[in-house]
Amino acid sequence: MALSFFRQGKQDVSEAQELLFKWPYIGLITFSITTLNFLITYNLRSATFQYVYFYIIDLVTTYLIIRFYSYGIRILNRKAPVHGDFAKRVTYQFTLHTLSVVIFSILINEFLDHLFFKGERLSLSFQFYTQDTVLAVVFTLLFHCLYLGLYLLSVKKPPQEEGIKKIKVFQGMAHKLVDLNKIICIYTSLGNTYVVDGHYNRFVSEKTLGEFEELVSERFFRANRQFLVTMTIIDSYKSAGNGKIEIFLNANSIGDLNKSIYVSRSKASSFRLWLKRG
Template sequence: MRLSFLRYKKKDVSGAQELLFKWPYIGLITISITTLNFLITYNLRNTTVQYLSFYVIDLVATYLIIEFYAFGIHVLNKRAPLGDNFVKRVTYQFTAHTLSVVIFSILINELLDAIFFQGERLSLSFDFYTQDTVVALVFILLFHCIYLGLYLLSAKSVFLEGEPKKIKVFQGMAHKLVGFNDVICVYTQLGNTYVVDSNYNSFVSEKTLGEFEELVSQRFFRANRQFLVTMAIIDSYKSAGNGKVEVFLKANGIGDLNKSIYVSRSKASSFRSWLKKG
């Protein structure tokens, strides 16, 4: 039986489930699952040296499937983020993603079998497809449940913690503390990060836009590479060419703040969903 789980290289979703994607945890998961599968699959009473080569190849297969699984999660996090539409994401993850991983698992095992064992281990065997693949499917679904459960626990924790009460900004040469609930927009320009409060005062911050994105709640939306916006600063919006959305901002005298920005086609649906939640 060959099965694998998940390694996720790029941080698209922060939370407790991130631990599943980092070393040494991912290594422990890979070795544990491979060992468990090995013990279930083979009768170790008649162990030979050849079984060691079987185990090593199973580890390789598991690692390759982990990479494929990670790619699938990466795509899902872009196309159907958990925070945007949880039901839609869960549906995709339990159907299309699961099926693609199972198919890839079969193909990679057959390929490694053909390369290293001349097709003698699997050979499209009846037992492999009626037993091993089914058990692998059950473990994949179980891992989905663990992954989503950790996400929900993490989301609950973030909700309870809330945003920081105040953040440090600069006004000229002076340091100032601004209430985070008063922040309505964060944007970057010429390498600097600017914070706009509800009175349309603009301050400089030493934090990057990416660092702000990790702090903020769903009150903010990452419109593009330069802007984190709230609904308070949005004046209006309209559909633009190529599936984009043009968003008009209330600049209110802030000279370097763009009067309009664009939300990309890939984020347009998430942007409209975010507006409906407001």
Template sequence: MAFNMLFNGNKTDASQPQELLFRNPYIWLITISITTLNFLITYNLRNANVNYIYFYLVDILTTYLIIDFYAIGIAILNRKAPLNGDFTKRITYQFTVHTLAVVLFSVLINELLDNIFFSGKRLSLSFEFYTQDTVLSLIFALLFHCLYIGLYLLAGNKAPNREDKRNIKVFHGMANKMVPLNEIVCFYTSLGNTYVITNDNDRFHTDLTLTDLEQIVSQEFFRVNRQFLIRERIIDSYRSIENGKIEVQLKSRGNAEFDKSIIVSRGKASTFRAWVTAN
């Protein structure tokens, strides 16, 4: 899917349950379920014939493309207005602009495929299409919004309990040590090694990479650049600089690496501000 490229490219947390809606096998289960329900509502199956199988297969393709378009919109919203940022703003965008875009795309893709597979004779901008299928597209989009956001909120309510139980394995002398994730304020790399900084300013070495750690930690951490994965409470100050970038200063902890300013790229700047606000 096109969404997978945006999904991976934007470092969206794939472990979040709401994002699984757009991954196999769930996307196909949703596609077939919606298509079947829409088919039963739209057609009188008492007069069904072999052509209805062809109609059904084209409708599955149509529904899949609409859901894929819906997912691309979600990926863009996750980048521009993440759920863990200004939640009200995100909900407003999702229920208005995103909904309208999905409905318009539904109209266009239906008309396009109708002309490709049926020479424009099945829909042909019919009154029934705009009073039935378009309304159904709106209803399904709104229901999908509720499902997506509901899964997000459900995961958010459970996240603190899961996090308290998670530990990061580090090296303490010649032994291995488990450090609770909620005691860690920063991960960073230096000279090819990955280090862990705790609330008590203890520093440990771990064999995990920052990429590995991104898959483990919660949204309380932010990957500001290739070198640092931080919690909000370790930030001393930040300010906007040229070209839309952000300069971040960490609290001094007797570590030379923390005396340097960290630059957040222009592409991550808006997400960083939203993350700081949310935390």
């Protein structure tokens, strides 16, 4: 979780655990859960060709439930980010999120049962509510553990910036190597990307802001489409209209560096959390 459980610019999507909801991983997970559930639920010794039909419907059901699970994760990432109050996030995920996924599981199973089997396969059956629903709870809790476990593994990785890592920049016609640890701001202006070091020297870089976002760690915050900032360059900030935050920069002698920039409403909470972590 470098910058911002599905980073803000990429909507928290580049995280390791977000791969759970992307192909081919989501397909593998859907197949594995469906197959395991099928083996637990049915006596395959008396299987008929109709069981193939059952299995296909179960595959669709499991996929829809996982998609609903990922939708809930996106909501949690906005309301209770995993990189913020971790205990609060775990509580919400293991209670409200689990309950919503189980309810959705029941509703989608009932709907598909009535749609394809006229309610004669699962609907209101004792076995469904005592076995399949319990399995849904177990699989949901295991998925929570996997998701949060991947997050904890990712945050244990050493920040990329801690070592001496230099990038090539241009100062006039000359090439220069600048240590990433000494950069305090990266921004774009008129189609060019500029990096500013701790002495407020400005250099031109061939890299895009998105490429820099991949290189830097939590010392930087993606304030908007034009700016990656560190706390060093921030002089002060205040709340602005519509939930935005206005950041005042130590622009010094850099003429085209804005004296203030805005953080959008959607990123305001992440910005405050970033300040707390710093």
